[in-house]
Amino acid sequence: MADLPRGRIENRDQQRLVAVPAEWLEQLVGHARAAADTVGAALGESLEAEARAVLDPASELSPEDVAYALSVALASRGLGTVEFERWGEALTLVWRDPPGSGDALADLFAATAARLVGGVSGVEVSGAAVGREGTSIRVLLASSEACEHARDRARRGESFAEIVAQLERRGERA
């Protein structure tokens, strides 16, 4: 809710929001890259209530339902929208039209997506930025071990298809 005469923007829980330039946000995250995971998780937590507000807690959530709920929460802050992909068993979140394209911001959004997905689904999950597609950021949603592995390979320039090929289900033989 924008209460412009009083100079306030608030969410539905009367928590204040601040509209800042996206470039400024990217610069800030770039200077505090070590804190990207912490800040991203905090952002995801703050968005969780808005995502939950459009979901039916009594029903089993489909990927489309979750994608819609997360898109509502992100779009209301001008952060873009999301959709999901499956690469084999690997589940990825594609962050469409994010407000920045830097690596630091991608790491922050990966942490945000993991926290948001975990909060909505009730399943703890990690996130790793594993590549880009145009202006979109692809985030792998998996265990912390798999995400760390994927993050390292992505920084070496490997494509996500190559990264996924290096992942296997537990109990499978290489």
Place this chain on the structure above:
Amino acid sequence: MNNAQRLARLETLLARVVERRSQPRPVRMAPALAPARTASEPIAASTHGAPKPAPIAATPPAAAPVPPPVVTPPRAPTPPSNVAAETEAPIASRASRPPPRLAVDDLPDLDLVESEAAGAKSPSLVPSGKPPADSMEAEFEIPSHAQPPRVEPPQALELSDEANAEPLEIDRAPLATATIPPPGHEPAHGSIAGSIAGAFSAAAEALEEEQAESSEPAVATPERYAGPAVPAATLARVVPFVRARARTFRELLERSLELRPRR
């Protein structure tokens, strides 16, 4: 000039006043920052820099926002009866005589025109005691042709001089008295006052609608996005590839959590 023409001219003036109100706002947001105007408030009552209203009567200016009147010369060359002997002479020549008592018929046709400057002083029939006789002579000289140019500026109504300062009396109500009814009162239908009030009311409503539109927050309406949209060529490189069936999001997430790096 008939009532319809007067009304059209007044509406033009009103539109300019509204436009002038909107000009100082540097940004479009500014209207949303202003408190909402109630529908009953006349828009001209809060117009900054607009000329103060002046009634076309020999009384002190009233609070009603009436556009300033300006005297125009008579339509016909035939002068009023009590100034018939001075048809060719300027009115200022009467300064040495007792001031005449002018009736409405004596005055030129009163017309509602826009003041040049936004903060221009409104004309008044009350004598100020300071207008120079020369200006009266120039402004009220009755030319020989039938339609002389309009008298401007509005100070032309100062019909007095220092020696003979006496207010002019108008015997009957002026033709064009624009009054805005107080909030809660219906305007007089069929009259100029009602038409002017209607014009002000319409302009106020239009302004409110504009403010309401500009203050409406943008509502995010994202589309519902479907699931996987992966190129087939890319999928061919993915091993093993498991086709997604109708599974819940939780199931898909738990399967992804079972992945680990190959050794």
